[in-house]
Amino acid sequence: MATTLANPGLISLAAGFTDQSSLPVQETREILQELLRSPKTGPAALQYGTTIGDQVLRELTASRLKQLDEVRGGSAILSPERMVITNGSQQMLYMVTEALCDPGDVVLVEDPSYFVYLGILQSHGVHARGVSMEHDGLDLAHLEQVLETLKREGTLPRLKLLYMVSYYQNPTGVTTSFAKKGGVLNLLRKFERVAGHPLYLLEDAAYRELRFQGEAVKSAVAADPLGERVIYTGTYSKPFATGARVGFGLLPKSVLTPVVRIKGNHDFGSSNLLQQLLARALACGLYESHLAILRNRYAQKAKVMRKHLQQHFPPAVVWREPHGGLYFWPRLPRWLKSGPHSKLFQEALKKNVLYVPGQLCYAEDPSRPRPNNEMRLSFGAASERNICTGIERLGKALHRLL
């Protein structure tokens, strides 16, 4: 951030910001106008709400999840009663960790994972253990091996949950298949007896709605028929407006009560005005129509980035095409470092382009060295023009060092 401000010519492919030109400004203006014009809804939107969140928004959110998971009719699991509204899904990740983890506990994470979540774990004194990833999500054999190791070490009782960014993962762009979600739940269940308590799957679905190609994948909630082990977090920030910061969590009953209590202590409820904004956007269809625009927009920007990666990056650098989300994750030859102190990073800065060094997305896990030859490139915030120029500059830096 400081680097960007000090250098207005810098092109940032680092920030996870969303596309500025497709923010729903007009839509938001209309909804707020209508909301605040009515003597019935206006004052209510400016008054305190409840800690758990607006009832209508929770109902609409539960309905939307049912639609995404293709559940028809009533569902005791995808129910507004289990839904809590938060300040972005980030707050839910924080609160769940606060509710379930004590200092010295262990959480399993994808290797690599969302770096802010790694920071949350660190701030709570929780040890992160990485589980390798394949092109369709966690490597289940490695997960079993890690669980066996924890069992052997006697630290399984300190394991509380597994954290997974299941759609168009931050940072790799990988989507976890539905089969693997079931596989993860089975493995966790298998080790619960030794752990002595539930082992939860924390599914962070922040990018779920930003799908622009490939099949839709059901959530882990659909693989947990009793609704006892999956903690699902989602957000309206990325698919609607990041400035609104409205997220949510669907929680097993055992987690719901402590999380609502923590929410009460944090802020006793998210802004009612923003919740009403989202509830209206969902109810009147503006959310859905805006989402369609957004998906096209990101599809287009991803295409531009891919084209320029192909054109400007040396063949020794490899990547997979994401089917949604905001990120490419190029991998360099192992000997070419990409970290914040690397020649490449410095060279990129000199050429006025910024990326997220892959190293930052790996937990401090003593069982393996932290890989240091990847980069996260975001096509979210940068304009198409800046994507072209940025990738071209990075390509030059790479060619120079290879």
Add this chain to the structure above:
Amino acid sequence: MATTLANPGLISLAAGFTDQSSLPVQETREILQELLRSPKTGPAALQYGTTIGDQVLRELTASRLKQLDEVRGGSAILSPERMVITNGSQQMLYMVTEALCDPGDVVLVEDPSYFVYLGILQSHGVHARGVSMEHDGLDLAHLEQVLETLKREGTLPRLKLLYMVSYYQNPTGVTTSFAKKGGVLNLLRKFERVAGHPLYLLEDAAYRELRFQGEAVKSAVAADPLGERVIYTGTYSKPFATGARVGFGLLPKSVLTPVVRIKGNHDFGSSNLLQQLLARALACGLYESHLAILRNRYAQKAKVMRKHLQQHFPPAVVWREPHGGLYFWPRLPRWLKSGPHSKLFQEALKKNVLYVPGQLCYAEDPSRPRPNNEMRLSFGAASERNICTGIERLGKALHRLL
């Protein structure tokens, strides 16, 4: 909440909600219209902001504090650089406690104090020790005695801060004099050597702007010329719109960095849209003009409550008239219990009126029994008509039991 919903005839004098009829609906509508109409400010309001908060809002807030504390010219203390924007001031109270306290630590609180803050302490495993109150704030002699006791017990190194709701306190309505703020800072400073670390004064000024009579009192910041010991929290929820949930903190440098890091983990920044709303309201004078209306409104409602207390409450029940804020704090004869299991509370419920039992506002402090003969009555949310009826019903219940 559940009681209220289940019983629509119930009059709640319990909730700390604000006056529904004077919420700035029209003002908010106009500001948001203007904000979202402009191609320059519209998209920016719907994009992510920074973790510490919007620069303009932080500047305007610092200016406003300068105005309230009658500071002219530049000030290194009342500076936007030390200002963090939060989701209500509640989030700041939470983050400061998280940053400074470990389980087993001690925090001094007013006796009685804001019950949600007592909950925050409890959830962090922090012991609250109560310090008696006088009509103008803490009893300094008792504060010194408590500090001496901690020193003697050897627990002074576990003391981290003193929490004070300094204006029209929740629940008593008491305002702490400026002289007492200085006295508290002196006493804390005196015991720092034995504590081995800074002892902070956490000044919660949530009700400061809701003054409707009496002199304005300067903040504790003005009694801390080096800006090293006072953590000041304020909010725009109560003086503008509770549904917006925008608060702030002015922090010593030693506390600023850890708090911003925690804010990054909580939610990496409050909603930009709400921050822009408040910044505009402050800049264009709507905040100030609305506040004048609000003050008159609460003055009027306080007058109505006072009149009916005089008329309907037995003479054995005593109270002081608040000069601002939202609360009366009647004290019953010591033998007449007011707690949630008391005959009085049940009788009140039967008569369809709800108050906050005073007992809930006292910390679990083994050094004294929890008083159980007071009640918090709010004139914030209830209509004038409901204030009359509610007090009349409570009066009948009291007469019956006295």
